[in-house]
Amino acid sequence: MKYALKTNGNTAQLNISGTLTFAEAPLFPKILSELEAAGSLNSLDIRLGDLSFIDSTGMSLFVHIYDVSQNRNLKVSVQGASGPVAAALERAAFKTLFEFK
Amino acid sequence: MSRITPPPAIVSQARGKRGLGRFGRLAAAGLLPLRTDEHGHALVLFEGAGATGIENILCPPAAWAIDLDCASPEDGLERLPARLLVRASTAAAVHNDLVGMMVEALGQRLPHMDSIGIDVRLALQEAVSNAVMHGNLCLDGRLRGSRDGLAAFTQAMQRRLADPRFGRRPVTIAADWNRTHLVIRVEDRGRGFRPPAVSLPVAPGACCGRGIGQIRDLCQRVSFTNRGRRITMRFRLPAGEQA
Numbered sequence: 001m002k003y004a005l006k007t008n009g010n011t012a013q014l015n016i017s018g019t020l021t022f023a024e025a026p027l028f029p030k031i032l033s034e035l036e037a038a039g040s041l042n043s044l045d046i047r048l049g050d051l052s053f054i055d056s057t058g059m060s061l062f063v064h065i066y067d068v069s070q071n072r073n074l075k076v077s078v079q080g081a082s083g084p085v086a087a088a089l090e091r092a093a094f095k096t097l098f099e100f101k
Numbered sequence: 102m103s104r105i106t107p108p109p110a111i112v113s114q115a116r117g118k119r120g121l122g123r124f125g126r127l128a129a130a131g132l133l134p135l136r137t138d139e140h141g142h143a144l145v146l147f148e149g150a151g152a153t154g155i156e157n158i159l160c161p162p163a164a165w166a167i168d169l170d171c172a173s174p175e176d177g178l179e180r181l182p183a184r185l186l187v188r189a190s191t192a193a194a195v196h197n198d199l200v201g202m203m204v205e206a207l208g209q210r211l212p213h214m215d216s217i218g219i220d221v222r223l224a225l226q227e228a229v230s231n232a233v234m235h236g237n238l239c240l241d242g243r244l245r246g247s248r249d250g251l252a253a254f255t256q257a258m259q260r261r262l263a264d265p266r267f268g269r270r271p272v273t274i275a276a277d278w279n280r281t282h283l284v285i286r287v288e289d290r291g292r293g294f295r296p297p298a299v300s301l302p303v304a305p306g307a308c309c310g311r312g313i314g315q316i317r318d319l320c321q322r323v324s325f326t327n328r329g330r331r332i333t334m335r336f337r338l339p340a341g342e343q344a
Contacts, residue, residue, distance in 0.1 A: 022230040023195045026255045032248065055226045056311035057234070060245050063308045067248075084219050091315070093305040 001027065005034050010042040014065075017050035020058030028061050032068060041074055046098075049080030054088050062089075066097045077101050109135045110143040110162070114155075115169055121146060122169045134179045135165055140210045141185065149193025156198065159185060159206035168193050171271035172290075180331075181286055183275035185210070191237040192268040200226045203274050203285075211278065213341040221283070221336055224319040227312040228287040228332050229272060236289030236330060237270040238262070242309035251308075282321075283336045293328030 001018040014035070035044070046065070062078075069076045077099040081089055089095075108131040113121060127133050128144050135144060141164030147155055149168035158166045167174050168189040178186075185206055189199055204222045208214055214221070234240045238261045244250035261267035270290045277284050300314030317323050322335040 019198070021226060022234055025234075026259055029248070029252045029255055032251075053222070053226075055223070055230055056309075056315060057230055057245075059311065060251075060308045063306055064248065064251065066306060084223065087219075088223070091318075092303075092311065096305050 003027070003031060005031070005038065007038045007041070010040060011045070012038050012041050012043070013045045013047060015047045015050070019053040020051060020061065021053065021055045022057035025057055028064065031061065032064055035065065035068055036072075041072065043075045043077070044069065046076065046078045047080050048078060048085055049082070051081070051085050052083070054085050056092075059088065059092055059094070062094060062097070075099070109137060109164070112143055112145045112163070114145060114147040114158075116148060119148070119169065122174075124167055124169060124174045127175055133175060134182075136182070136184055137164060138184055140164070149190040149197070152193055152197060156202050156205070159187060159202055161209060163206075168271070170269060172265075172269040174271060177273075177288070180327075181273060181275040181288065183277050183286070185276040186273065188271045188273040190268060191233055191270050191272055192262050194229060194233050194272045195262060199272070199274060200229050203276065207276060207283070211283065211338065213339050214283070216339050217336055220319040221285070224316045224334055224336075225274065225285060225287070227316050228285075228334065229274065231312055231332075232272045232287050232289035232291070234258070235294065236291030237272060238267050239291055245308045278338065281338055283338055284333060285336070286331055286333045288327065288331040291330060293330045296325045296329055 001020050001024040004015045006013045065076060079101045108129050111121060111125055111129055121129060125146050128135060141162050143162045143164060145158050145163045145166045146169055147166060149170045164185060166187045170190045171188060174188055187199055187203060200222060204218060208218060235242060238258060240254060240257055244254040273288045275286045296313060300317050303310045303314060316334060320334045321337050324333045
């Protein structure tokens with residue numbers, strides 16, 4: 001898995017590519033810390049167009065991002081999920097947590 | 102030990118002077134229950150620590166792939182009937198996509214599996230994740246429910262992966278099939294657990310507890326044996342598959 005967090009003023013974009021599975025769990029605290037260190041944000045776009053696979057451990061990263069968003073009044077949208085990734089997020093009812101584009 | 106199968110062709114990718122190791126010698130003597138068929142008759146030995154380029158290790162004619170870095174790699178294989186089997190150390194299972202490797206190898210043997218391929222991959226991924234994280238590494242998924250817990254969880258994961266007592270425990274994926282069904286077993290050497298009788302829906306905001314429910318949703322039948330250390334997942338194959 002590769003990720004990149006870019007900020008522009010009050011908005012941020014998190015690109016995640018590759019596969020997001022249990023093997024990547026050690027990266028989750030780092031991603032969340034970077035997100036919190038990004039300053040005062042109003043919105044976060046999570047871009048998953050290049051993410052090919054996700055498992056339930058990978059999905060737990062999004063739950064933590066949701067918790068961060070609730071604490072910081074941050075609007076989060078998810079873009080570009082397709083195929084098995086979109087199906088997994090749909091099955092987990094993540095549409096109740098995030099706006100999907 | 103008596104001879105139980107004809108000896109397989111052995112392909113060693115192990116480096117250095119290790120040779121075939123005890124496992125390879127047993128296999129060469131025909132003392133391991135390796136099944137062969139038209140798709141595979143070769144045993145591939147590899148070293149999981151630092152292994153790279155093993156994604157095609159189960160391509161025909163390979164039938165089994167065994168990581169010589171596992172603790173006791175020959176133990177319990179007679180309980181895992183398989184045409185296709187990979188046994189890797191926990192550390193290798195984290196650093197390599199065993200699930201992708203297995204699904205690719207199944208697709209080469211069962212070309213009509215395409216329509217259930219993603220279901221097989223999703224279910225197998227959850228089973229291997231459970232075997233690695235909760236089985237062999239003895240990590241409690243509930244820890245991930247908080248940020249502090251997530252940090253503790255991932256630190257423990259890394260610490261145990263580096264500890265041979267945990268990192269060398271094998272994870273085994275064994276696949277067998279006939280004309281109508283595919284059966285995949287995943288086994289770990291952890292302390293076992295008592296699987297829930299039913300899987301209730303999980304709240305979208307929950308950090309854990311999705312895996313077994315997802316497996317049950319995707320398989321025709323699921324069972325746990327060996328005190329929860331072995332999961333058996335049965336899939337109905339699309340019409341047209343030939344064993």
